[in-house]
């Protein structure tokens with residue numbers, strides 16, 4: 234899957250410091266044309282930041298980012314604007330414009346970037362809104378619809394111009410299981426029927442294994458493993474096992490606040506990171522925990538389905 | 553010492569940001585027709601919706617000002633002259649900046665909050681990614697709407713203020729309406745009216761630019777939105793009183809030049 238033609242997205246040794254911390258650390262990966270590349274990793278590990286680099290909303294301190302072979306880190310604003318037309322982006326919160334209705338939100342890229350007639354635009358908007366099941370709610374404002382609907386609206390808008398490359402920041406979080414499954418089917422449909430290249434950041438392991446051509450596992454600002462779903466499932470890397478099993482296997486865990494209170498030895502701190510509970514920037518570090526603590530801090534993404542995916546050789550001992 | 557250095561540095565950075573954003577927005581002024589709906593909407597929010605409160609304010613300010621000057625003038629038996637003083641003060645000073653104050657409190661603060669929440673909710677980023685320049689899509693319609701409605705409200709407010717002064721002059725100071733307006737006419741000439749409009753245009757553009765730029769620089773969630781809104785009010789008010797002083801000083805020079813003293 235990764236070898237049909239030159240890569241659409243190419244990160245080479247991309248580093249970025251934010252707020253005094255190394256968020257991206259010599260990050261390198263490639264996304265091939267037509268594949269669905271899924272990025273998984275702990276909350277706060279820099280997944281959204283890497284997406285922001287991909288669309289030029291953030292500039293790396295170091296390294297090279299190529300889109301369709303063009304280096305974007307040195308582009309002028311005009312060049313960036315042109316480059317961005319290749320993208321559709323679904324933001325984590327949908328990011329619909331508050332004073333426009335759903336219809337107008339999806340229509341916006343068409344109004345700004347095409348010479349379509351009003352009638353033609355309405356047809357396109359209807360098609361996209363029907364795709365995400367929101368046509369009946371077209372006249373509502375973002376404040377009047379649920380979080381999941383906002384996200385689907387954002388998806389319809391991202392697809393309005395039929396981009397060749399779509400980025401999704403957590404498309405299924407906040408959606409009920411049925412709609413999350415619909416979004417998965419939609420993503421697979423876009424790949425199979427339109428040959429779209431898609432990059433998906435997700436916390437939903439089941440969805441990741443359903444839609445991915447390849448999966449990249451993000452850990453402390455680098456990709457510690459990239460591979461097909463099968464390769465990732467069979468991974469020997471403890472951090473990867475730990476993550477995809479929702480903390481049940483592998484030996485690395487997040488230190489809970491309770492563990493801090495109990496005085497987990499600070500020497501075991503490996504790195505500063507965002508607190509998984511509050512999302513605030515603070516010293517929440519990754520540390521080695523006892524088995525009980527690991528079980529207690531199992532993240533909410535864990536489910537029975539994912540645990541059944543564990544390979545046999547995942548019994549890692551603490552070093 | 554370190555703190556005050558940072559404060560100065562931040563102020564300079566903020567001013568620079570605001571100026572750049574304003575110029576960028578003005579660079580997109582060619583899109584006025586394309587963005588007419590947005591602009592009309594802003595004019596409604598800024599103008600129509602602020603009309604009642606502006607009128608109320610200016611009416612009472614005119615009334616108080618007439619009372620205050622009436623008390624002093626009565627000592628010299630010159631109560632008839634209140635019309636003249638009220639008009640000259642209203643047209644060039646009270647009208648433009650009291651209207652500006654009302655608008656900053658009512659419009660500037662919420663404009664910053666609105667754009668701040670857009671920033672926090674990634675809406676501004678989404679615009680950037682869609683290759684829609686926020687300076688054109690968000691800022692330009694607000695600056696244009698504000699620049700049109702600020703002076704318009706100033707005209708209405710000033711007239712109401714003069715009328716309010718007249719009511720007090722007539723009912724409480726015993727000045728005939730005809731005397732009031734006879735002297736009122738001498739209170740302002742064309743230059744004064746232009747000057748009042750110029751002032752209110754400057755204040756309006758300043759307030760809009762400050763609101764937009766503080767909104768666009770919002771970070772840190774809901775708290776950040778509140779901070780942006782508060783900073784907008786403080787900075788706009790400060791700039792308005794400062795620019796007002798400069799413009800009044802400049803007026804004096806122009807006036808002397810026109811009347812041949814210089």
Ligand SMILES: Nc1ncnc2c1ncn2[C@@H]1O[C@H](COP(=O)(O)OP(=O)(O)OP(=O)(O)O)[C@@H](O)[C@H]1O
Nearest residue numbers: 251252256275276277278279280281282283507514
């Ligand atoms: N503009 C910024 N300034 C400073 N720090 C930032 C900025 N943006 C992100 N960060 C920090 O970078 C780290 C990575 O953030 P990012 O949003 O990429 O995480 P994530 O992997 O997407 O997490 P999640 O799964 O919760 O969305 C976080 O610690 C965050 O605090």
Ligand SMILES: [Mg+2]
Nearest residue numbers: 280281325402
């Ligand atoms: Mg994220």
